[in-house]
Amino acid sequence: EIRKHFPVSRGGLVAPQKGVLKAVDGVSFSIAEGETLGLVGESGCGKSTTSKLILLLEALSDGAISFRGKDVTQFTSEDRRAYRRAVQAVFQDPYSSLSPRMRIGDIVGEPVRVNTRVRGAELKGRVRKVLNDVGLSDPSVSANYPHEFSGGQRQRIAIARALALEPDMIVLDEPVSALDVSIRAQIMNLLKELQQSRGVAYLLIAHDLAVVRHMSNRIGVMYLGKLVEIAESDELSLHPLHPYTQALYSAALPSHPDIPTSEIILTGEVPSPLDPPSGCPFRTRCAHAMPVCAEVPPPLREAASGHCVACHLYASPN
Numbered sequence: 511e512i513r514k515h516f517p518v519s520r521g522g523l524v525a526p527q528k529g530v531l532k533a534v535d536g537v538s539f540s541i542a543e544g545e546t547l548g549l550v551g552e553s554g555c556g557k558s559t560t561s562k563l564i565l566l567l568e569a570l571s572d573g574a575i576s577f578r579g580k581d582v583t584q585f586t587s588e589d590r591r592a593y594r595r596a597v598q599a600v601f602q603d604p605y606s607s608l609s610p611r612m613r614i615g616d617i618v619g620e621p622v623r624v625n626t627r628v629r630g631a632e633l634k635g636r637v638r639k640v641l642n643d644v645g646l647s648d649p650s651v652s653a654n655y656p657h658e659f660s661g662g663q664r665q666r667i668a669i670a671r672a673l674a675l676e677p678d679m680i681v682l683d684e685p686v687s688a689l690d691v692s693i694r695a696q697i698m699n700l701l702k703e704l705q706q707s708r709g710v711a712y713l714l715i716a717h718d719l720a721v722v723r724h725m726s727n728r729i730g731v732m733y734l735g736k737l738v739e740i741a742e743s744d745e746l747s748l749h750p751l752h753p754y755t756q757a758l759y760s761a762a763l764p765s766h767p768d769i770p771t772s773e774i775i776l777t778g779e780v781p782s783p784l785d786p787p788s789g790c791p792f793r794t795r796c797a798h799a800m801p802v803c804a805e806v807p808p809p810l811r812e813a814a815s816g817h818c819v820a821c822h823l824y825a826s827p828n
């Protein structure tokens with residue numbers, strides 16, 4: 511089995527790395543080809559920052575990203591190009607993420623033009639095929655402009671653009687939250703189909719637990735910039751350990767998986783991510799907080815096989 515490994519650091523940073531499992535700050539997890547890792551949490555939990563860091567849109571101040579065994583800070587320009595080819599993104603808002611003055615064919619073909627020598631009929635053919643793969647089979651699509659399409663169609667175009675270079679991984683940053691509820695399941699199912707046929711890994715970032723559960727093989731829960739729990743999706747549903755994860759799951763309505771309508775409801779103010787509480791970031795909202803929670807930040811530890819949690823309730827036995 512070929513696995514891509516995604517080391518996690520203190521800040522919950524995640525990055526693809528081929529080859530042997532490598533631990534960062536003593537904790538790591540991996541994503542197999544064709545798997546989805548979901549990251550869930552309330553706004554301000556650091557999900558968007560994590561996505562920007564992974565896409566190299568924001569400089570890294572803490573933690574580490576490594577790719578094919580090389581730390582991002584050691585990247586040559588060639589490494590950087592390889593990384594940008596291998597890691598693509600689809601963002602929340604399909605209205606602002608597509609240049610309004612470019613034709614769809616040029617939008618979808620742009621990453622290929624920028625990163626490869628493919629041109630002319632071959633490029634056109636590649637664009638045609640990937641548009642077809644996302645369900646936009648009408649040949650006239652390439653000549654049209656973004657405003658001629660609905661939100662759902664624009665998100666299909668953004669997905670086609672992300673797929674055009676045949677990346678190893680796509681960061682999906684709130685890919686359905688700007689879409690009508692009636693369209694969301696279509697786009698989620700399209701993403702799943704594309705993953706099955708292409709073996710691409712997804713890092714799915716979303717605030718909606720129902721979306722994350724529907725899409726993900728494994729789920730990481732973030733709170734104030736920290737990864738507080740990570741486990742297989744089913745394991746996390748059945749045995750959420752962190753009090754924050756337990757609150758998220760109990761607040762989520764048992765809705766039909768195709769209709770992600772549940773919302774995260776928690777009591778208490780979310781502290782500012784710029785001025786997080788000492789010790790455990792969740793302690794100001796936690797019903798189980800103990801004196802140690804104000805003193806010592808709980809490290810992310812394996813509580814069961816493949817199931818890691820950062821909470822003093824689950825201290826290691828020694």
Ligand code: SF4
Pocket residue numbers: 752753754790791792793794796797798799800803808820821822823
């Ligand atoms: Fe609650 Fe303490 Fe666990 Fe934090 S470490 S979640 S405050 S019990």
Ligand code: MG
Pocket residue numbers: 553554555556557558559
């Ligand atoms: Mg955010």
